[in-house]
Amino acid sequence: MTAQPQALQTLALAERLAPSLVTWRRAIHCHPELGFREFKTAGLVARELRTMGIEFRTGVGKTGIVADIASDKTGRWVALRADMDALPIHEQNDCAYRSRVPGVMHACGHDAHTAMLLGAAALFAQHPPTAGGVRFIFQPCEEDADEEGLSGAQRMVAEGAMAGMSAVLALHVTPLLPVGKVGYDEAISASVDDFVLTLRGPGGHAASPHLTVDTVMVLGQVIGALYAGVPRAVDPMHPAVLTIGSVNGGHANNVIPSEIRLTGTLRARNAEARLAAMQVCERAVTLARALGAEAEWHWEQPSHPLSLNDAAALDALVRAARSLLGPDCVADDRGLGLGGEDFTYFAQQAPGAMLYLGARVDGHGEWHTPTFDVDERALPLGAAILYEGARLLMS
Ligand SMILES: [Zn+2]
Numbered sequence: 001m002t003a004q005p006q007a008l009q010t011l012a013l014a015e016r017l018a019p020s021l022v023t024w025r026r027a028i029h030c031h032p033e034l035g036f037r038e039f040k041t042a043g044l045v046a047r048e049l050r051t052m053g054i055e056f057r058t059g060v061g062k063t064g065i066v067a068d069i070a071s072d073k074t075g076r077w078v079a080l081r082a083d084m085d086a087l088p089i090h091e092q093n094d095c096a097y098r099s100r101v102p103g104v105m106h107a108c109g110h111d112a113h114t115a116m117l118l119g120a121a122a123l124f125a126q127h128p129p130t131a132g133g134v135r136f137i138f139q140p141c142e143e144d145a146d147e148e149g150l151s152g153a154q155r156m157v158a159e160g161a162m163a164g165m166s167a168v169l170a171l172h173v174t175p176l177l178p179v180g181k182v183g184y185d186e187a188i189s190a191s192v193d194d195f196v197l198t199l200r201g202p203g204g205h206a207a208s209p210h211l212t213v214d215t216v217m218v219l220g221q222v223i224g225a226l227y228a229g230v231p232r233a234v235d236p237m238h239p240a241v242l243t244i245g246s247v248n249g250g251h252a253n254n255v256i257p258s259e260i261r262l263t264g265t266l267r268a269r270n271a272e273a274r275l276a277a278m279q280v281c282e283r284a285v286t287l288a289r290a291l292g293a294e295a296e297w298h299w300e301q302p303s304h305p306l307s308l309n310d311a312a313a314l315d316a317l318v319r320a321a322r323s324l325l326g327p328d329c330v331a332d333d334r335g336l337g338l339g340g341e342d343f344t345y346f347a348q349q350a351p352g353a354m355l356y357l358g359a360r361v362d363g364h365g366e367w368h369t370p371t372f373d374v375d376e377r378a379l380p381l382g383a384a385i386l387y388e389g390a391r392l393l394m395s
């Protein structure tokens with residue numbers, strides 16, 4: 001890594017924070033909390049912000065925190081965002097800082113995101129903005145939604161977390177790249193449309209399928225129609241993918257079930273691809289009915305809308321990364337693919353961008369696997385990129 005001279009000071013300051021960053025990340029990793037239940041995590045964030053002398057509000061969007069460092073002069077305000085929630089996964093890593101909570105794990109790196117944003121706050125506390133200001137947004141529940149179907153970003157936006165912001169930036173650690181590399185994607189988030197399909201029939205005896213409607217046979221045809229149909233209906237230059245994640249029905253080996261419930265998700269990278277795939281879904285329902293079953297397709301609300309990185313905001317993050325990590329730090333690898341990311345709701349409020357920060361640990365799993373881990377050498381780099389990126393957008 002060859003940093004530009006003006007970035008060397010930031011790197012040195014960030015490296016001095018490295019022991020704290022690791023301590024924060026491990027403390028959060030040991031005590032992972034699911035969406036809207038980030039009480040300990042928010043408590044740690046509040047404690048550290050208080051130590052840094054930064055003013056903040058708690059309870060924004062239930063368990064979120066908003067902290068501001070303002071200058072005396074008017075100017076642009078830049079928001080930096082991290083997510084704090086963990087996943088319902090049982091950790092299989094055998095390390096000193098493994099999850100102490102059975103069945104809950106930071107398997108997406110949000111522990112690292114929270115630590116890096118605290119690091120950026122520490123850098124700004126040492127060198128505050130000279131005009132405008134910087135806002136630190138610690139959001140709950142990126143991975144899920146509450147009983148009203150709203151995710152953490154939606155809750156925080158509704159409570160004014162983005163009011164007055166000129167731009168918003170975020171990092172996401174990636175196991176696809178090693179430390180020292182960054183990647184980005186045209187999109188912040190693919191469109192995410194989750195669905196439920198219910199197939200119903202009278203049910204009946206396994207030995208007499210002719211006297212009933214075999215919902216299992218219908219299910220097989222419907223799955224075939226969906227999986228074969230989407231790739232044949234969508235322009236191959238525009239990615240879209242449909243995945244069925246759960247199938248539930250039946251209790252006995254000799255009974256044709258009267259109801260089968262199937263859930264899944266449709267992801268797309270442009271509006272035409274999304275629409276074409278949705279038409280395939282409608283045809284699958286028609287097929288199920290033609291085979292004699294009652295069929296009901298329900299699109300869950302809300303879905304993440306497709307959103308793209310803002311060019312100027314992304315440029316600031318990439319320039320910051322290049323100044324700190326060297327001119328060759330941007331990898332060709334794509335960032336997100338067809339993932340969903342609720343940062344999209346912050347980026348609807350002001351020009352926004354998300355950069356992927358290399359943090360691969362060889363031999364460990366991808367995002368959302370029980371062996372996911374983060375190379376902690378990425379933590380000071382991430383804090384420095386957030387700091388420099390925000391400063392570029394303020395000037
Ligand atoms: Zn995730």
Ligand SMILES: [Zn+2]
Pocket residue numbers: 108109110142172
């Ligand atoms: Zn994530």
